[in-house]
Amino acid sequence: MTTTFRYAAIALIILILGSVVFEVNAQTPTPSASTTPRSVAWNPDGIWIARAFQNGTIDVVNANTGATVFTYNNGQSPATALAWRPGAGSTKLVGAIAGSVFVWDVPTANMLFALPSSGAVTDSLDWTTQNGDKVVGASYEGASPNLRVWDASTGQLIFGKGIDQLGTASWNSTGTLVVVGAGLGVRTVSLATGQVQLLSANSFELSAVRSVAWSPDGTKIADSGIFGQVTFRNAANGQFIAYSEPTRELVNWIAWSNDSTRLASASWDGTVRVWNAANGALIDTIQPNNGRVFSVDWSPDNSKLVVGSENGAVQIFPAMNICPCSLFGSTVPSNPSNIGNPPAVNLGVVFKPSVNGQVTGIRFYKLAGNGGTHKGYLWSATGTQLGTVTFSGETATGWQTATFATPITVTANTVYVASYHAPQGRFAYDLNTFTSGRSVLPLYALATGETSPGNGTYIFGAAGLFPNATFTATNYWVDVVFSPT
Numbered sequence: 001m002t003t004t005f006r007y008a009a010i011a012l013i014i015l016i017l018g019s020v021v022f023e024v025n026a027q028t029p030t031p032s033a034s035t036t037p038r039s040v041a042w043n044p045d046g047i048w049i050a051r052a053f054q055n056g057t058i059d060v061v062n063a064n065t066g067a068t069v070f071t072y073n074n075g076q077s078p079a080t081a082l083a084w085r086p087g088a089g090s091t092k093l094v095g096a097i098a099g100s101v102f103v104w105d106v107p108t109a110n111m112l113f114a115l116p117s118s119g120a121v122t123d124s125l126d127w128t129t130q131n132g133d134k135v136v137g138a139s140y141e142g143a144s145p146n147l148r149v150w151d152a153s154t155g156q157l158i159f160g161k162g163i164d165q166l167g168t169a170s171w172n173s174t175g176t177l178v179v180v181g182a183g184l185g186v187r188t189v190s191l192a193t194g195q196v197q198l199l200s201a202n203s204f205e206l207s208a209v210r211s212v213a214w215s216p217d218g219t220k221i222a223d224s225g226i227f228g229q230v231t232f233r234n235a236a237n238g239q240f241i242a243y244s245e246p247t248r249e250l251v252n253w254i255a256w257s258n259d260s261t262r263l264a265s266a267s268w269d270g271t272v273r274v275w276n277a278a279n280g281a282l283i284d285t286i287q288p289n290n291g292r293v294f295s296v297d298w299s300p301d302n303s304k305l306v307v308g309s310e311n312g313a314v315q316i317f318p319a320m321n322i323c324p325c326s327l328f329g330s331t332v333p334s335n336p337s338n339i340g341n342p343p344a345v346n347l348g349v350v351f352k353p354s355v356n357g358q359v360t361g362i363r364f365y366k367l368a369g370n371g372g373t374h375k376g377y378l379w380s381a382t383g384t385q386l387g388t389v390t391f392s393g394e395t396a397t398g399w400q401t402a403t404f405a406t407p408i409t410v411t412a413n414t415v416y417v418a419s420y421h422a423p424q425g426r427f428a429y430d431l432n433t434f435t436s437g438r439s440v441l442p443l444y445a446l447a448t449g450e451t452s453p454g455n456g457t458y459i460f461g462a463a464g465l466f467p468n469a470t471f472t473a474t475n476y477w478v479d480v481v482f483s484p485t
Contacts, residue, residue, distance in 0.1 A: 001236070014158075015238070018184040018351065023315055026245065035312030036054040036256070036294060036309075036310050036311075036312060037053055037294060037295055037309070038052050038054055038078060038079060038080045038294055038295060038308070038312060039052040039081050039295045040295075040296070040297050040306045040308045041082040041084055041297050041299045042299050042306055043060075043084045043090055043091075043094075044088060044090045044307065045088060045300065046085055046299055047064070048069060049297075049306050049404050052078075052080060052081060052095055052096070053130050054072070054077065054078045054079070055078070055079075056076050056077030056079050057071065057072070057073040057079060058073070058074065058079045058082070058097065059072070060074050063280075063299075069106065069107075069463075070093075070104070070106045070109055072097075072109075076098035076099075077097070078097070079095060080096045080121055080123040081095065081096040081122050081123060081137070082095050082096075082125060083125040083127040085133075087129060088109065088161050091107050092152070094126060094152070095106070095125070096121070098121060098462075099119035099120055099121060100114060100115075100117060100137075101114070101117050101122055101137055101150075102115070102128065103115065103135075103152065103155065105202070106421070112155070113150075113157055113187065114153075114159070115137075116148075116150070116156075116157045117132060117139075117212070118148075119142060119143070120141045120142020120146065120336070121139060121140075122137045122138065123139060123140055123168055126170050127136050127152065127171075128171040128175040129175070129322070130171070131175035131176055132151065132153055133151065133153045134149055134151060134425065135149070135150045135152050135245070136170075136171060136178050137149075137150070137331075138168050138180065139166065140167060141167070141181075144160075144162030145161050146162060147159075147161040147162070147163050147180065148431050149178075149191060153206055153420065161189060161196070163180060163182050163187075163196065164183065165183035165208065166180055166181075166182050166184050166239075167180070167208070167211065167212065168181050168209075168213075169189075170212055170213045171214060172188075173214070173215075173217060174189070174218065175449055176192065177192060179199070179235075180196075180206075181209030181211065182209065182211070184207070184208060184209065186212060186233070187199060189330075192236070196449055199233065199238035199478070200239060202370045206225075206227060206229065207225040207226045207228075209223050209225050210224050210250060210251060210252060211224045211251065211253045211254045212224075213256055213263075214258050215235070215260040215277065215352035216258055216260050217241065217259075218260070218263075219234070219236070220232055220234065220241065220332060221238075222277075224252075225251065225328060226250045228246065228250065228252055228267065229245045229251070229454035230245075230246075230254065230273070232242045232277060232280050241278075241280060242280020242302075244275070244280055244282065247269040249268040249292075250268045251268075252292075252293070252295070253265070253266040253294065253295050254266070256277075258301075259302055260277060261278070261322055262274055262275060262322065263275045263277055264296045264297075264319070266293040266294060266295055266307065268286060268293070270288070270289070270293060270309075271287050271288075271289075271293065271294075272288065272307050274286070278322075283321075284318050285324060285385050286307070286417070288307050288315050290309035290310065290312075290313035290315070293307060293308070294310065298319065302319060303318065303319055303439070303440070303449045304317065305317050305318075305319050314387070318441045320442060321440060321441055321442065323442070323467050323484055324360060324438065324479060324482065324483045325443065325481075325483075326443070326481055327349065327443050327445050327484055328363075328477070329440070330399070332365065332398075332399075333367075333429075333430055333477060334430060341427065342425040343460050344425065344460065344463075345422055345425060345458055345459070346420070346422075346458075346460075346461070346463070346464075347364070347419060347420060347427055347458050347467060347476035348379075348419035348423050348455070348458065348476070348478055349419075349441055349475075349480075350381070350415055350457065351415070351418065351480065352413055352415045352456045353410055353412055353413075353414075353444075354413065354441055354442040354443070355412050355426065355484045356410070356411055356412050356485050357412075357442070357482055357483050358384070358407075358410065359378055359404070359407065359480050359481065360404060360407045360481045360482070360483060361389070361404060361473040361480070362376025362377070362378065362389060362401070362478070362480060363401045363478070363479035364376070364400055364427075364478050364481070365400075365428045365477035365479075365482060366395070366400050366420075366428070367397060367426060367427070368397055368426075369424070370422055370426045370427055370428075372424045373390065374400065374421060374423070375420065376388075376389045376391065376418070378408055378416060379418075380417075381414075381417065381419075383466040383468065385464070386408050386416075389392035390402065390403050391420075392406050399479075401481065403481070407483070409485075410482075413428040417457065417466070417467065418480045419457070419466075419467050419478060421463035427477075428476065429474045429475065429476050430477075431472050431474050432472055432473050433475030434446070434447055434473040434475060435447065437450060442484060443480070448470065454470035454473060455473060456471070456472075456473055456474040457470055458471070458476065
């Protein structure tokens, strides 16, 4: 497949989280050809982002500061594909440049292997440590075999298969099967037998499959195509879950969130879309405004997306969550503790939604001893009570939720306070939590410096008092249930 790229002499990459976080030199040395990032990959620990550029450079930058920690350019181009070795503490990276595939140890910049290849451009790479330490690579053109599997511990080719019009390849969760997009079809390939099997009788698309990906939990397969389709299928039987075609522009790459709940798609219409994997519903549309989008990947905690666009920009955006949603989800206090035996107290959290919606309930984390009847409240930032609810059916400990009789409408980017009353004290708390804000889109808990008197609010006394005092940015583990409208 031949792709025409519009070259752009851009020397700066801007990494963005809501606003600009940092700017770093795009390459070292400054590239003389296109800086289009053909592939981006976040390492499993979340500290590095790898980038493969059209001019043949592969580099790794610190995800928080933008500092370059690794660069490789052998004078060939383009650099087209990347994959990190899975697992905590991962430092090994595989990358494709022109007709070659290399494995490096990033901290030492040591090249471990130059993997045997056909000399054709490798369009995708994927790495698994299940059922062996293996890398799979897919090439559209070149001599057979164009589907190749290497032993990542030795660098030896251990499997090869020729597949017509091969696009991309992705491992299943057990490392025994590879799903491939080939022409109009989605197929699986068995490493044990070499058998190539159509996923199901309806596993054909209306346009050629460009990208295919198996969900990390092994239950779903997604693919995208040159006419803009994004399709979800049941991995066990190949049956459709959902199909969307928001644009007729090529969707060049798709990436699963690490918890398999969402899929991100990178489109040549200049957008990144985030999809609900359960039903294919569109959750969010991101517009980087930097030309066609070539690549996208998730941070390990699924809270951010790194995006590579045509004009050379590599940007970081917060990732929208599936709603109904909350600030803390299933997170629990890291060091559960409670005040010995204080008087009754109202405890709150200051937050704002990024979109219009409804607050349907109040949540709080309950420790042993936090007894009595609990009541929840929603307030305006100035203390106007917007709703109240009484908790019932509580468990002895853990997250408790009370649902308002009527959902309360809230406005995007407007500050609110959620609170609950603990009549017997013994509430959960963690000090210095809100020294920085907490973003779990579409919700944001403000940092203490962003609101007066701060976040983590309280007031001692009877139920129904507005909490307007703070102490060392403490998190009292109060939360809301929110749904966009």
